[in-house]
Amino acid sequence: MRTRITGIFGGLMLLLAAACSSAPETAPGGPGGPGGPGAGGPRGVGAGSFAPGSQQDLEASAGDRIFFAFDRSDITPESQEILARQAEWLRRYPNVTVTIEGHCDERGTREYNLALGERRAQAAKNVLVALGIPASRISTISYGKERPAVVGSTEEAYAQNRRAVTTVN
Amino acid sequence: MRKSCRIPAGAIFAALIALPCLGVPARAELRIDITSGHVEPMPIAIPAFPGGSPNESQAGRDIAGVVSADLERSGLFRPIDPRSFIQNVSLGDTQPRFPDWRQINAQALVTGSVQTQGDGRLRVEFRLWDVFAEQQLAGYGYTTTQQNWRRIAHIIADEIYKRITGEDGYFDTRIVYVAESGPAEKRVKRLSIMDQDGANNRFLTDGHALVLTPRFSPTAQEITYLSYGSGAPRVYLFNIDTGQQEVVGDFPGMTFAPRFSPDGNRVVLSRAENGTTNLYVLDLRTRRATRLTDSQAIDTSPCFSPDGSKIVFNSDRGGSQQLYVMNSDGSGVKRISFGSGKYGTPVWSPRGDLVAFTKIEGGSFFIGVMRPDGSGERLLTRDFLVEGPTWAPNGRVLMYFRQSPTDSRGHGGSTRLFSIDLTGSNQREVVTSQDASDPAWSPLLR
Numbered sequence A: 001m002r003t004r005i006t007g008i009f010g011g012l013m014l015l016l017a018a019a020c021s022s023a024p025e026t027a028p029g030g031p032g033g034p035g036g037p038g039a040g041g042p043r044g045v046g047a048g049s050f051a052p053g054s055q056q057d058l059e060a061s062a063g064d065r066i067f068f069a070f071d072r073s074d075i076t077p078e079s080q081e082i083l084a085r086q087a088e089w090l091r092r093y094p095n096v097t098v099t100i101e102g103h104c105d106e107r108g109t110r111e112y113n114l115a116l117g118e119r120r121a122q123a124a125k126n127v128l129v130a131l132g133i134p135a136s137r138i139s140t141i142s143y144g145k146e147r148p149a150v151v152g153s154t155e156e157a158y159a160q161n162r163r164a165v166t167t168v169n
Numbered sequence B: 001m002r003k004s005c006r007i008p009a010g011a012i013f014a015a016l017i018a019l020p021c022l023g024v025p026a027r028a029e030l031r032i033d034i035t036s037g038h039v040e041p042m043p044i045a046i047p048a049f050p051g052g053s054p055n056e057s058q059a060g061r062d063i064a065g066v067v068s069a070d071l072e073r074s075g076l077f078r079p080i081d082p083r084s085f086i087q088n089v090s091l092g093d094t095q096p097r098f099p100d101w102r103q104i105n106a107q108a109l110v111t112g113s114v115q116t117q118g119d120g121r122l123r124v125e126f127r128l129w130d131v132f133a134e135q136q137l138a139g140y141g142y143t144t145t146q147q148n149w150r151r152i153a154h155i156i157a158d159e160i161y162k163r164i165t166g167e168d169g170y171f172d173t174r175i176v177y178v179a180e181s182g183p184a185e186k187r188v189k190r191l192s193i194m195d196q197d198g199a200n201n202r203f204l205t206d207g208h209a210l211v212l213t214p215r216f217s218p219t220a221q222e223i224t225y226l227s228y229g230s231g232a233p234r235v236y237l238f239n240i241d242t243g244q245q246e247v248v249g250d251f252p253g254m255t256f257a258p259r260f261s262p263d264g265n266r267v268v269l270s271r272a273e274n275g276t277t278n279l280y281v282l283d284l285r286t287r288r289a290t291r292l293t294d295s296q297a298i299d300t301s302p303c304f305s306p307d308g309s310k311i312v313f314n315s316d317r318g319g320s321q322q323l324y325v326m327n328s329d330g331s332g333v334k335r336i337s338f339g340s341g342k343y344g345t346p347v348w349s350p351r352g353d354l355v356a357f358t359k360i361e362g363g364s365f366f367i368g369v370m371r372p373d374g375s376g377e378r379l380l381t382r383d384f385l386v387e388g389p390t391w392a393p394n395g396r397v398l399m400y401f402r403q404s405p406t407d408s409r410g411h412g413g414s415t416r417l418f419s420i421d422l423t424g425s426n427q428r429e430v431v432t433s434q435d436a437s438d439p440a441w442s443p444l445l446r
Helices: A003-021 A039-046 A057-059 A077-092 A110-130 A155-161 B054-073 B096-101 B147-167
Strands: A066-067 A097-104 A138-144 A163-168 B014-018 B043-044 B077-079 B107-118 B122-130 B133-143 B174-181 B189-197 B211-216 B222-228 B232-239 B245-247 B252-260 B266-273 B276-283 B289-291 B299-304 B309-314 B323-325 B342-347 B355-361 B364-370 B378-383 B388-389 B397-403 B415-421 B428-432 B436-442
Touching: A039 B436, A057 A077, A057 A163, A057 B342, A066 A077, A077 B174, A097 A110, A110 A138, A110 A163, A110 B211, A110 B252, A110 B266, A110 B299, A110 B342, A138 B232, A163 B222, B014 B043, B054 B077, B054 B107, B054 B122, B054 B147, B077 B388, B107 B147, B122 B147, B133 B147, B174 B211, B174 B415, B189 B222, B211 B252, B222 B252, B266 B299, B276 B299, B309 B342, B323 B342, B323 B388, B323 B436, B342 B388, B355 B388, B364 B397, B378 B388, B378 B397, B378 B415, B388 B436, B397 B436
Parallel strands: A097 A138, B043 B077, B043 B107, B211 B436, B232 B252, B299 B342
Antiparallel strands: A066 A163, A097 A163, B014 B133, B107 B122, B122 B133, B174 B189, B174 B436, B211 B222, B222 B232, B232 B245, B252 B266, B266 B276, B276 B289, B299 B309, B309 B323, B342 B355, B355 B364, B364 B378, B388 B397, B397 B415, B415 B428
């Protein structure tokens, strides 16, 4: 199981790691440092045991987030795969409910981005529902451009921030 | 979350009394035409208002200082350095020695006085003079509590502005905005209010809940805004006098982008549901909500026209974010923006003649204006990120916020308020003690 995840996820994790290490001191306090959304994945894969059905478990087993193109809410084939794994994971823990957070990069107006974030969260939810997860287990919330995962006014940061993150309630 | 925060706003001062003209009645000769692009600021002398006691003299200096700062920031006046004054204005003077003021090239002169009444309140008088015509242009007296002296100064500045430009002023106003602090990933945002010149700043919320996009009621001491206080983003009302906060309407899910109707009785807002965002209007008296748009798109940032008959908003129903105008019942939707790029955050001028907006094109953000039919687009300022214009109540000045780029270590990313003339000139920072965004200008205080 773990090997497969690492394989599929390797590319993305490297990307995330690269994004993090662009700051010289990635150790505590660096962008996406411990506890930050960016670091959770890679740390999880290496570290091992998590409480079954926990956020860390979701991150390690399926990946907790999907990414979007600028001003889009289309689900890419890569995102479809991640959501399929999330659905599989959610079936394994039928008592777990989740909230999907929709986010945007900073290159839009605040109110439009609130709507776009909701649209992205809803797009992710629609996929999970189509894969058989009851809609009642999934709520959505939008943060617009208010809560970037990666700090920086660069295309790389923006790509990481245009996201829908599945969080265990 | 609930916070009591009482702010003196109502009519604390009393008795606005027109002073009799000293000298010949004035004809309107001294005048600034503020409709033209570039204005040579009018030299004006504003000596400290004399008082009898040290207390009164201090108040007189303070008032003259605030009047001077207001007029200077407007870009239309150039207050003359008091060190060059020849006449030392004192309490008993009836008429200025005009040659003394002509000699330092003052075109306008403001004189005044401060006296303490028996009840302890301040009596402030001022007169505006045309130095070359040797005429009084305006003269008023005010009575107020000692701590309310700043408002008197703003009211005097408004009178001077009005007498010289022929337009209402905007100095006796306040700004509600979002004070920001902390790193970008977990920015703390607090509802805040201050005078238009940055004085008397107060935080209205404690920062526990993320708050965004506050807007003033045109008629009451109330603000509508977005808060994540209940977990989900919802539109709230905030009573400035009582500190009371309440959710607006009984909508399931996310509501945002609120604005009052011109009569203050309704709030137009966006509601997101199943990936689409539509516009609703909520009657605050009956609490009844009416749906205005029914699209599969994002319809948001609605704003009433000043007569209440129309609503301008932005929508991506045509593929990209553009401006649309419709009747306030939702009928007759027409697209008005056709330039390249995206358009958002439309706000109707209080004069009705223009719509200000944020434009995004070619990697830059702009603040611009166009007529409500979409013609006559003019871009006033461009930057990495400028957003969210708000109109001064006279429709001559806009305020907005500017965000600087952030590097990967989190440096930068500061947000600051700026004001700019409708003509695109006189761009100024509105200084705040910490980062600030989402400004909204109040009506003139009464």
